[in-house]
Amino acid sequence: MYLSLQEILETPKIRRLNIINSISGIKPGNLIGTRSKTGQSNLAIISSVVHLGSNPPFLGYVLRPVGDVPRHTFENIGETGYFTVNHIGPDFTERAHYTSAKFDKNVSEFEACGLTEEYQHGFHAPFVKESAIKMGLRHVESIPIKSSNTLMIVGKIEHLMVPDTAIDEAGQIDLETAGSVGISGLNSYYNLKKIGEFPYARVSEKPDFEQP
């Protein structure tokens, strides 16, 4: 199938949403945990977490346009400065998916969706007990992306937890062993099967690839 920009713009809304949300490739399946000043917890599925830097350790995620969705997560981050990022596992993808329903602000998606709040290391925001890999982040900046009317929320990692079985001596995390899932589009979930690992690429050590 080929589509030009004009044809994309003329595609019916739901079909366009599905195509464009899945065309970028696999997305990491994460849950963002927050808690308001008054103690109300919130949990939101998000597929736009992106690595920004290692030293210091920064992650970002993309927030949809103002007014488009309820933004309890964003409000809590604004109020308190803290959030957690928790990998979704294959045994709770459906529960994670339903955190995207528009619950009232006084409803905790943890309770509504059968997931468990966990408080550790004196951190204000709740971790997800069911997640194998999780991080606690402090909000550092929110960057407007004008063209798409979205916001990039940037946080610095203050705590991280990884199962010992899923990380090797070199610090590489095996996402198959950890049972982390990927997302395509708005509602499809994928398991990960490791197929290869290559050394740091140097021009002088490049294998002799044959032209196909």
Added chain:
Amino acid sequence: MYLSLQEILETPKIRRLNIINSISGIKPGNLIGTRSKTGQSNLAIISSVVHLGSNPPFLGYVLRPVGDVPRHTFENIGETGYFTVNHIGPDFTERAHYTSAKFDKNVSEFEACGLTEEYQHGFHAPFVKESAIKMGLRHVESIPIKSSNTLMIVGKIEHLMVPDTAIDEAGQIDLETAGSVGISGLNSYYNLKKIGEFPYARVSEKPDFEQP
């Protein structure tokens, strides 16, 4: 394993790079194709492509700090305004990986790594013939992310190609059928196995999850 921010900062560099580059979860494996004004093509592996909007269709990717890496791709985008995003398939992950070696600017990674340039629809930048899913984008803005000293490069999709076998009536792309790969950290590659698909989440239609 638990690490505090202080312990992350004290971790040896390579181990820290590996941990923080893989902690965000699976990343989409893409190749970015560009061509300079004088016709020199360039191809770069990138794992930070992120969906920004569907109407109009926007994608972004994160560029590492100025001076940190050769940025022929970025220079070509600046010169011409165009780039392509091409999914990496399981049969050419090693060739895709080696596009990250620091080739001179007058070397095309297409030729050096045994991949094939393809020009279509009068688009200036080269597509990757071996990729099943590919897009042609026009550069719309570059947004500095101060905290991490990185740039978010934003493009609007002007052309997209998806195999007919990998897209359904609703416009959902099956990344397992398409053979798209995911990346963890800097050098691990994963196949995708679809495990589930759930309807648009509505509070009134939420299943009765039992508390774990």
